Amino acid sequence: MADTTNDQNQRDNIETEFDLLPDSELTEKHWKILEAAVRVFSEKGFGASRTSEVAKEAGVSEGTIFNYFKTKKDLLVGLLIPLVTRFFRPLILSSLERILSTRKERSIEEVLHDVTLDRVQLIQKNLPLIKTVAAEAAFHPELIDPLREQVAPKVIETMSRYFQAEIDNGTFRDIDPKLLFRTFASMVGGYILTRNVLPAEYEDADEEAELKQMVDIFLNGVKKQ
Amino acid sequence: MADTTNDQNQRDNIETEFDLLPDSELTEKHWKILEAAVRVFSEKGFGASRTSEVAKEAGVSEGTIFNYFKTKKDLLVGLLIPLVTRFFRPLILSSLERILSTRKERSIEEVLHDVTLDRVQLIQKNLPLIKTVAAEAAFHPELIDPLREQVAPKVIETMSRYFQAEIDNGTFRDIDPKLLFRTFASMVGGYILTRNVLPAEYEDADEEAELKQMVDIFLNGVKKQ
Amino acid sequence: MADTTNDQNQRDNIETEFDLLPDSELTEKHWKILEAAVRVFSEKGFGASRTSEVAKEAGVSEGTIFNYFKTKKDLLVGLLIPLVTRFFRPLILSSLERILSTRKERSIEEVLHDVTLDRVQLIQKNLPLIKTVAAEAAFHPELIDPLREQVAPKVIETMSRYFQAEIDNGTFRDIDPKLLFRTFASMVGGYILTRNVLPAEYEDADEEAELKQMVDIFLNGVKKQ
Amino acid sequence: MADTTNDQNQRDNIETEFDLLPDSELTEKHWKILEAAVRVFSEKGFGASRTSEVAKEAGVSEGTIFNYFKTKKDLLVGLLIPLVTRFFRPLILSSLERILSTRKERSIEEVLHDVTLDRVQLIQKNLPLIKTVAAEAAFHPELIDPLREQVAPKVIETMSRYFQAEIDNGTFRDIDPKLLFRTFASMVGGYILTRNVLPAEYEDADEEAELKQMVDIFLNGVKKQ
DNA sequence: TATGAATGAGGCTTCATTCAT
DNA sequence: CATGAATGAAGCCTCATTCAT
Numbered sequence: 001m002a003d004t005t006n007d008q009n010q011r012d013n014i015e016t017e018f019d020l021l022p023d024s025e026l027t028e029k030h031w032k033i034l035e036a037a038v039r040v041f042s043e044k045g046f047g048a049s050r051t052s053e054v055a056k057e058a059g060v061s062e063g064t065i066f067n068y069f070k071t072k073k074d075l076l077v078g079l080l081i082p083l084v085t086r087f088f089r090p091l092i093l094s095s096l097e098r099i100l101s102t103r104k105e106r107s108i109e110e111v112l113h114d115v116t117l118d119r120v121q122l123i124q125k126n127l128p129l130i131k132t133v134a135a136e137a138a139f140h141p142e143l144i145d146p147l148r149e150q151v152a153p154k155v156i157e158t159m160s161r162y163f164q165a166e167i168d169n170g171t172f173r174d175i176d177p178k179l180l181f182r183t184f185a186s187m188v189g190g191y192i193l194t195r196n197v198l199p200a201e202y203e204d205a206d207e208e209a210e211l212k213q214m215v216d217i218f219l220n221g222v223k224k225q
Numbered sequence: 226m227a228d229t230t231n232d233q234n235q236r237d238n239i240e241t242e243f244d245l246l247p248d249s250e251l252t253e254k255h256w257k258i259l260e261a262a263v264r265v266f267s268e269k270g271f272g273a274s275r276t277s278e279v280a281k282e283a284g285v286s287e288g289t290i291f292n293y294f295k296t297k298k299d300l301l302v303g304l305l306i307p308l309v310t311r312f313f314r315p316l317i318l319s320s321l322e323r324i325l326s327t328r329k330e331r332s333i334e335e336v337l338h339d340v341t342l343d344r345v346q347l348i349q350k351n352l353p354l355i356k357t358v359a360a361e362a363a364f365h366p367e368l369i370d371p372l373r374e375q376v377a378p379k380v381i382e383t384m385s386r387y388f389q390a391e392i393d394n395g396t397f398r399d400i401d402p403k404l405l406f407r408t409f410a411s412m413v414g415g416y417i418l419t420r421n422v423l424p425a426e427y428e429d430a431d432e433e434a435e436l437k438q439m440v441d442i443f444l445n446g447v448k449k450q
Numbered sequence: 451m452a453d454t455t456n457d458q459n460q461r462d463n464i465e466t467e468f469d470l471l472p473d474s475e476l477t478e479k480h481w482k483i484l485e486a487a488v489r490v491f492s493e494k495g496f497g498a499s500r501t502s503e504v505a506k507e508a509g510v511s512e513g514t515i516f517n518y519f520k521t522k523k524d525l526l527v528g529l530l531i532p533l534v535t536r537f538f539r540p541l542i543l544s545s546l547e548r549i550l551s552t553r554k555e556r557s558i559e560e561v562l563h564d565v566t567l568d569r570v571q572l573i574q575k576n577l578p579l580i581k582t583v584a585a586e587a588a589f590h591p592e593l594i595d596p597l598r599e600q601v602a603p604k605v606i607e608t609m610s611r612y613f614q615a616e617i618d619n620g621t622f623r624d625i626d627p628k629l630l631f632r633t634f635a636s637m638v639g640g641y642i643l644t645r646n647v648l649p650a651e652y653e654d655a656d657e658e659a660e661l662k663q664m665v666d667i668f669l670n671g672v673k674k675q
Numbered sequence: 676m677a678d679t680t681n682d683q684n685q686r687d688n689i690e691t692e693f694d695l696l697p698d699s700e701l702t703e704k705h706w707k708i709l710e711a712a713v714r715v716f717s718e719k720g721f722g723a724s725r726t727s728e729v730a731k732e733a734g735v736s737e738g739t740i741f742n743y744f745k746t747k748k749d750l751l752v753g754l755l756i757p758l759v760t761r762f763f764r765p766l767i768l769s770s771l772e773r774i775l776s777t778r779k780e781r782s783i784e785e786v787l788h789d790v791t792l793d794r795v796q797l798i799q800k801n802l803p804l805i806k807t808v809a810a811e812a813a814f815h816p817e818l819i820d821p822l823r824e825q826v827a828p829k830v831i832e833t834m835s836r837y838f839q840a841e842i843d844n845g846t847f848r849d850i851d852p853k854l855l856f857r858t859f860a861s862m863v864g865g866y867i868l869t870r871n872v873l874p875a876e877y878e879d880a881d882e883e884a885e886l887k888q889m890v891d892i893f894l895n896g897v898k899k900q
Numbered sequence: 901t902a903t904g905a906a907t908g909a910g911g912c913t914t915c916a917t918t919c920a921t
Numbered sequence: 922c923a924t925g926a927a928t929g930a931a932g933c934c935t936c937a938t939t940c941a942t
Contacts, residue, residue: 062924071916185415217408497722500937514901522938633889636869640858
């Protein structure tokens with residue numbers, strides 16, 4: 001189901017399996033519970049979700065959940081593992097590394113556009129999970145400490161180096177590269193957010209074309225001259 | 226009511242009183258409860274907040290809360306009134322109207338920068354309230370229906386007309402003005418979000434200077450040539 | 451209103467004003483509260499009634515109720531005063547005395563029939579009050595202690611003497627007169643109860659004719675031969 | 676189920692086990708809660724009873740009650756099931772059918788007397804349950820809708836047919852058989868009621884003898900001649 | 901005396917968690 | 922390991938009662 005959109009005609013399918021399929025490290029039941037938790041939490045929010053419903057959704061008894069997760073909160077924290085493992089790790093390793101690696105052969109427009117489209121699709125696919133964690137993290141920041149302390153700095157640094165290189169070779173104007181990334185990421189994040197918050201206003205949009213234009217605005221705003 | 230002081234002459238801090246000060250229409254106790262609710266909800270989230278704590282924070286008995294709000298949920302909904310009344314109404318009426326009205330005399334850079342700085346400060350000041358409503362709205366979209374249906378279209382339309390005018394007179398490139406606004410708003414919103422989510426990364430930044438640069442990137446990216 | 455049925459063509463109108471009209475001993479507000487209490491209690495029962503609703507119904511503030519009745523329970527007890535004063539006192543004094551007093555001139559059928567019809571109408575008129583007190587008395591028997599200890603014995607004794615006289619003069623069979631009264635009263639009480647509990651079954655009945663037949667059954671069952 | 680022991684041979688106490696003993700259809704805990712509810716409700720009334728006390732009385736935790744009954748009101752409604760199942764169903768099926776079936780062999784006095792004594796004992800045994808439901812039904816008539824709509828008509832019809840037969844064969848006078856039953860039932864019901872409401876007056880009575888006399892009064896009042 | 905806002909004890913109900921089977 | 926009945930702490934909410942005005 002989530003894979004039906006994998007007919008991406010892009011260069012190569014960059015990470016395609018970020019939905020919650022069984023991992024080798026976890027038992028099948030473990031995964032069924034996690035999947036059910038994402039479904040339920042993302043519908044009602046963590047606080048308004050009931051372990052009984054997660055159990056029903058997962059097709060196990062309520063007691064079984066507590067054989068795998070000591071508390072309900074642990075179930076929420078448990079969702080972060082796949083989020084980090086499968087979502088952000090590739091974010092750094094695969095895609096971003098590829099940016100630099102293909103930099104020589106491809107135009108910056110192409111690279112940024114590919115990355116943008118890829119990230120947007122990845123986020124969209126994992127939106128329920130992200131929504132759940134984000135909403136709860138707003139009040140329990142420690143939930144995303146691993147992200148903030150380990151993942152974010154790497155992403156920021158990687159992208160900053162990339163932008164710095166463009167500044168150094170005279171392509172970009174001389175602006176703090178961290179601010180550049182912040183601006184770029186905000187644009188993309190805001191695009192996804194508004195798409196989901198204001199569906200009526202934007203539902204008939206051609207996503208790919210719009211993203212291209214956004215990247216275009218960014219690049220024009222950033223390029224020298 | 227809150228607008229009666231809007232006879233502020235110029236560019237200096239536009240609207241400063243959007244925090245939750247007593248309104249003439251509501252009793253003092255009514256307001257003390259709402260303020261306490263914002264404080265508590267924004268700390269722990271709606272679901273994890275206890276009416277007993279809101280009561281203690283407001284300095285009233287728990288029962289008194291329910292003399293003013295039939296249910297705990299009503300207390301949450303009650304927060305939207307000030308959000309709309311004091312936050313979004315001025316957003317449309319004051320600032321945005323001012324954009325068009327001062328367009329002739331001031332450069333577009335000046336105008337957008339003023340608006341940006343003003344909006345950021347306004348949001349920052351009301352961040353607890355916004356955070357609370359936003360987190361809950363993620364799972365109960367009907368909470369922000371009034372915003373989505375009444376406020377958002379007006380803002381989008383006002384800003385789009387403004388951008389359209391720039392396109393018409395050849396200043397901006399020919400891009401869907403709604404997408405322009407979406408991009409602009411995303412940048413600003415993302416700026417605030419990252420400032421609060423990744424404080425360590427960005428805490429030493431000069432906010433005003435950074436915002437100026439962001440507006441600059443946007444304008445450069447959008448301007449013809 | 452309650453008096454519109456006072457076109458009773460019977461011998462003479464035996465007590466007609468037992469509804470809750472102001473008494474000389476109580477202030478008007480006092481009475482308005484009592485009347486409202488009867489209305490509300492008889493609709494929802496004592497436990498499910500709210501003093502706030504009694505206040506609204508009485509057209510006074512909630513606090514005022516507690517100027518007249520120390521507690522809500524006192525309000526219930528307060529209802530018994532009129533019940534006794536206006537309902538049972540006449541029951542004994544007027545009607546029953548009249549039974550004996552007119553015994554000489556009228557047939558026993560006539561007397562019993564008059565009394566029965568009169569009692570039924572009186573009870574029907576005060577049914578809300580009676581229902582309220584009865585339901586609560588089921589769980590707080592002390593509520594009707596005054597009735598049980600003072601009123602009931604008198605009624606029983608008066609009626610028993612009356613029946614005993616019939617036995618003595620050979621009209622009635624030799625049955626314990628207390629049992630006679632118990633049987634007679636049960637018939638009448640049951641008639642009213644079933645009329646109100648099973649309305650569908652009995653609503654098209656001719657009340658007066660039926661009561662006449664019931665008295666008839668009783669008399670035939672009791673008369674010698 | 677409760678009827679399986681109805682192989683009682685003759686006139687001796689028909690149905691004796693109508694108290695709240697475990698049914699095969701309900702779990703033991705379910706029954707313990709119901710029994711406790713009857714005990715507590717019949718002591719204090721539904722409104723003044725506390726679920727905490729029902730729990731203590733039943734020997735379960737308060738939460739357990741709500742695993743079996745969604746609300747406190749459901750607990751009250753739940754009491755009607757045994758009331759109907761075990762009390763009124765036999766009322767119709769066993770005893771009343773028996774009236775007609777033994778009519779040929781036994782005198783009408785014998786039959787009516789047996790039925791009366793049996794019903795009185797049955798009611799006495801279930802008095803707490805009946806009292807509870809009756810008191811609440813006074814203000815929530817829908818509680819006894821099943822009784823009013825299904826049970827009562829059958830009882831009325833069965834008894835009426837029986838009385839009609841007596842009229843047809845010339846034993847009884849020509850009186851509406853429904854009124855006959857109403858009168859008869861009122862007498863019996865009133866007997867029980869006064870026994871419980873005015874205990875002091877009637878506590879030394881020989882119940883069986885009194886009931887015999889009451890039936891006698893009724894039969895004499897109803898018989899031709 | 902009348903008011904009605906404020907109180908706060910206590911009720912019903914929920915639900916994460918445990919544990920005997 | 923799976924189950925699900927039982928638990929009981931704790932939350933939301935009600936409402937009789939008080940008291941300052």
